[in-house]
Amino acid sequence: MRAAYFDCFSGASGDMILAALVDAGAELEQIRSGLSSLDLHGYELTASQVKRASLRARRVEVVISSDDQPQRNLSDILSLIDHSKLAQGVKSLAGQIFRRLAEAEAAVHATQVEKIHFHEVGAVDSIIDIVGSCIALDLLGIEKFYCSELAIGSGSVRCKHGDLPVPAPATAQLLLGIPTRVGYPDRELTTPTGAAILTTLCKHFGSCPDMRTEKLGYGAGRADLPGHPNVLRVMIGQLQPAPSAESQSDQVWLVQTNLDDAPGQFIGPLYELLLARGALDVYVTPIQMKKNRPGVLISVLVSPEKLPEIEAALFEATPTFGLRRHLCQRSKLIRRTVQVQTSYGMIGVKVGLRGQQELTASPEFEDCQTAASRHSLSVQQVYNEALACYRQTRNLTPDVAQEPQEQ
DSSP states (O other): OEEEEEEOBTBOOHHHHHHHHHHTTOOHHHHHHHHTTSSOOSEEEEEEEEEETTEEEEEEEEEEOOSOOOOOBHHHHHHHHHTSOOOHHHHHHHHHHHHHHHHHHHHHHTSOGGGOBOTTTTSHHHHHHHHHHHHHHHHHTOOEEEEOOEEEEOSEEEETTEEEESSOHHHHHHTTTSOEEEOSSSSBOSOHHHHHHHHHHOSEESSOOSEEEEEEEEEEOSOOBTTBOOEEEEEEEEEOOOTTTTSEEEEEEEEEEEESSSOGGGHHHHHHHHHHTTOSEEEEEEEEEGGGEEEEEEEEEEOGGGHHHHHHHHHHHSOOSOOEEEEEEEEEOEEEEEEEEETTEEEEEEEEEETTEEEEEEEOHHHHHHHHHHHTOOHHHHHHHHHHHHHHTTTSOOSEEOOOOOO
16 A cells, blocks of 8 residues: 655645655646646746755745735635546545634634635645645555654744744644644744644554655755754655554553652542543552652553543643653554343453454453342353353354454
């Protein structure tokens, strides 16, 4: 499968993404031809070779030759795309990106999507950047998309609403649950357009997947920053089969904090709070801290989209002053749940598979606990019968498939 990995060590903007794809081999003339079917006028798409901190890169710019451009809302932009002669897949992807952008703007301004006028985002250059990038991806035949953590910069950015902190509010909304890096240089590195494109395309953020790289592209940002190569790199190639193609893998965050000043009574409710907020697993390790104080290490596994809620819960419910987080690759057995009939009622049994090979089976503890309470039995009795019933009927087709919810 042909894949692209966006390496955003200097952030991402719409023009950087388009330039990187052109540099990787997407034909500029074919992109221009596709864009010409949009009912847009008064612009020119140019490309040049530049250097950013001594690194060669491609610079693609939209040069506006007419100031007579209407203010457009989401419906206007979707109509432009829909009435073009672009391929249906390009139209669909561009529409998804603009809808995501509109939803972020609506959330920031506490209004409805239909009432959003895009200002900078709806300008001709952003339309060209987004639609042009979708055309380029189609030309390159990319099926799967990955992205690094995004550098977002620091400081403030000037826009229509005045000076705003970096990341700009719409960018921050788009990057909820996405790994980011804040810091030098003191400027905006990731724009709303860049964030909308990448968060629509990519479901995996972190390290580069196993792939045989065939093409590289470097897209230059507008500014040439001393000592900082202001470029976005795209790596395009064929995904390599995972060591165990018959299992599943994903990425989770491991969030940790050390506590030596939390009463033990607080830890039990903390488990319940974190699991209720969406944690995949929570565990506590006794540790010895400075000044010979006994303490505990709180460790939480959480999916990327739930990361903000979990961090907020830890700050709210513990006396910690800081958290550590690490992005982890996770390998998982394929899970199925089978309902088996026992003399105590229906009990779910979790089955772990590697390909077609069954490696483990375990009755659902809460089902067993409920049945045991109802029949005044020990949980072990119900558990043993449920497992025996499953083994007798293991040729049953699983009726529910689901992802693991724990480590």
